Amino acid sequence: MERTEKIEILRQLVKIQSVNGNELPVAKYLKQLFDQAGISCQILPAGNNRANLVAEIGTGKPVLAISGHMDTVAVTTADWDQDPFTLTTKGDQLIGRGACDMKGGLAALVIAMIELKANKVPLVGTIRLLATYGEEFAEQGAADLTTAGYMKDVTALMIAEPSAYHVCYAQAGSVDITLTSKGKTAHSSMPQMGSNAVAHLVNALYQIQTNVTKLTAGIKNDTLNTETLFNIDVFHGGNQVNTIPNLAKAQISMRTIPEISNDALINTFKTTLAQYNAENDSDIRLHVEMSVQPVVGDPEGRMLHLIQKMGQPYLAATKFTPAEEKINQMALATVGLPANSQTIPALGAAGGTDARQFLVDQPLGADYTVFGPGNFTSHQANESLSAKMYLDFIKLYEALFPAYLNGEG
Template identity: 50%
Template structure:
């Protein structure tokens, strides 16, 4: 496959408006690509216009699972300088929604599998591609694959999320919790006839924050750091002279193994129960996201191979592709996450963001052979998202070498 053909695949993937939906269309396109290369694949329904795609090359054990998601987050069109669903090149930067997170990684894995198949590369084992739906909101697709047993015989998992030239082997969990307050509307000149939902919401949020902070105080993970608690959204009230009858807020909590999601949820529910029992408030909560933290093995074979295979590519990329300004920015970003920048080394690290690994490794939250490694940079979900063309093409070659070495 030549470079023009590889770029055309990424361009086609970007053109699918798979914004938290319609992943089935992406899956069908990938299925046709794989079929043309004589690689069998299976569509695994999720719901509606959503589906996963599973494909394999090779046979027997060990099984290397490789995964990437087909959905993307929404866009604010007015903030984009290009059409977000049309891959646009400006120098080495390829702009488009999902270019970094994570259609470049998905394309690179699929192209690598196709080229290995076409070259009749011998394997002592199996590569299983699992392209998922719904990663960005709830990881529904990964849950379906786990529940249907696609991970039961997988020995090692590689997630092609945008790591750049780092090798994350641990990721925090995530809780998205909606706190709802129901009161009674009234004229603001006569508040005694109402029940102020906003005031109740503020009061209970303060109590929740204090209770969770108390839990977090002495709990730390050496790789992932501390639990992170945020109040990200708050709504309430409709006009200046009306007591609000409803209000709500959204909490986002990034979790570590030492303070479980369940413990946090039980604590928040206890605060709500006590508040409702002692005030006129009517507070409830809904959990929209509940994924666990994952801590793999820093010395796993897959990480050692990533470091061995990718190091020359990283050195070439930092030396010959990245501008001086971008290189300086990379050094600053590395420092901010506690990583010493080294252009010829692939550092094994922990990260704050979650991946489908939280669902796929649900029964192996610690000690799994797992790495996140894919093309991309630090702008997922941002306006004017882009990926380096050089890095994208490098990762195709890296994946081919990595898969071959792993299944020697």
């Protein structure tokens, strides 16, 4: 496959507007590519124009699962210098929504499979692509595939989220909670006639955050290099300045670590709210939108070591921008490597991936890695991906996947 065709595949993926949904057209486009290549592939519809896709080359065991998601985050078009759904080239950069997170990584996986098939590369086992819907919210596509049994015989899992020349083997968990406070309207000159939903919610949130802080203070996971993170990300309440509000809502996101369970955090919310409601005659209710456990893979996993070995020449040949180099140095410092090291660092991250659903039955010790083309522009306006890195990762995958299946490393 020529360079222009590889970039055109990414261009077509970016063109499909799969913002928090609409993944079925992406799956149909990928199936068209696989059908043309003679690769076994199936679309698994999930309703509402959503779908997963599974494709395989090779046969038997071991089974290497490779994965990427088909959805992207939302776009504020006014913040972009060009149409976000038209892949634009500026120098070495390919710019467009999803170019980095993560249609670039997904395209690289697909092209690598097509070229391995076309070149009749011997595979001692199976490469299974799991392309998912809904990763950006709740990772439901990965949960569906896991429930359907697509992970049961998997030996190793690699997700092509943007990592550049770092390899990640651990992700924090997530808990997303919505709180709804119901009160009673009244004129603001007579607040005693009403019940202020906003005030109750603010006060309850303060108590919740205080209690979560007490539970989590000083407890850190060294692999993930983080403590439990607590963020109040959304707050809505009231509609007129001279009226006591009767409704308020807040959404809280927490990033979690193995040392403090999601259930313990959720229970802190519940007990704090129960006490607050009882003492203040308030009506604040809780709904858990998502709870996924942290995943910590094997730092001595064979795929991880293969990535470090086979990726090192590509790292050595890559020129980074000053901003990218700063990120690289921070990563090296995190894992205790010298600033001039040419070793691909292995580390954990506070962000999440579909692995938290794929590895729900094996949250600790799996042969699991995140390794894909990209940078730090995920979710940003003018999101971009180095064309050289994108093309290099395709070549690297074409060497890496057979090496793993054939027992190297």
